[in-house]
Amino acid sequence: MIKKIKGKVLNIEDEFIDIEIGPLTIEAFPSYRIMKDLKEGDDYNFYASLEINEWNTSFYVFKDEIEISVYKALKTVSKIGPKTAARITKTNDAENVAIMISSEDVKGLSKLPGIGKKTAERLISELKNKFDIGKLEKADNSISDSVDALEALGFDRAIIIKNIKALNLEDKSTEEIIKILLSKM
Known part of the structure; x- marks a missing residue:
């Protein structure tokens, strides 16, 4: 089993990156945080997962322990197989995915690639107590309504949830929550 690798990034494409490890060059599927911070020509330490099945061999790389643990x-x-899990961690910050699962955000999870409402409910059922990072209690109606309203205005759901996590919004009306969040974003 491969746990971590250290290598030089040779090429960055939309779907994969090429990593030079000694005399080998590996094509790997990167996560969200890697794609956000990656530069060609730099050396990096990656958390890694090698997935082998009867049809394919795929190599996935992650920036930190949070990403690989969510994956x-x-x-x-x-x-949910390795491909869907990798697609989710490539298009979304892993911490935000963990927050959505912990806060039982079916609507947010349903927007993830390859995830519908029933799969989102299954994710929550099977993983809701798995993550200690960024736990939010199940959102009450005013917080949930505020998230929906801000998302309708064009704000990213994950950023809204991160801001809610950082604030004490108990016993506030929907309007008050929206005003507070708008001043923070």
């Missing part, structure tokens, strides 16, 4: 947790859920 590993996602692929334990029935009907």
Whole structure:
């Protein structure tokens, strides 16, 4: 099993990166945080997962322990394989995915690639107590309504949830929550 690798990034494409490790060059599928911070020609330490099945061999790389732990947790859920888990961690910050699962955000999870409402409910059912990072209690109606309203205005749901996590919004009306969040974003 491969746990970590250190290598030089040779090429960055939309779907994959090429990593030079000694005399080998590996094509790897990167995560969200890697794509956000990566530069060609630099050396990096990656967390890694090699997935082998009867049809394919794929190599996935992650920036930190949070990303790989979310990836590993996602692929334990029935009907979510390594490809879907990797697609989720490539298009979304892993911490935000963990927050959505912990806060039982079916609507937010349903927007993830390859995830519908039933799969989102399964994710919550199987993983809601798995993550200690960024736990939010299940959102009450005013917080949930505020998230929906700000998202309708064009704000990113993950950023809204991160801001809610950082604030004490108990016993506030929907309007008050929206005003507070707008001043913070």
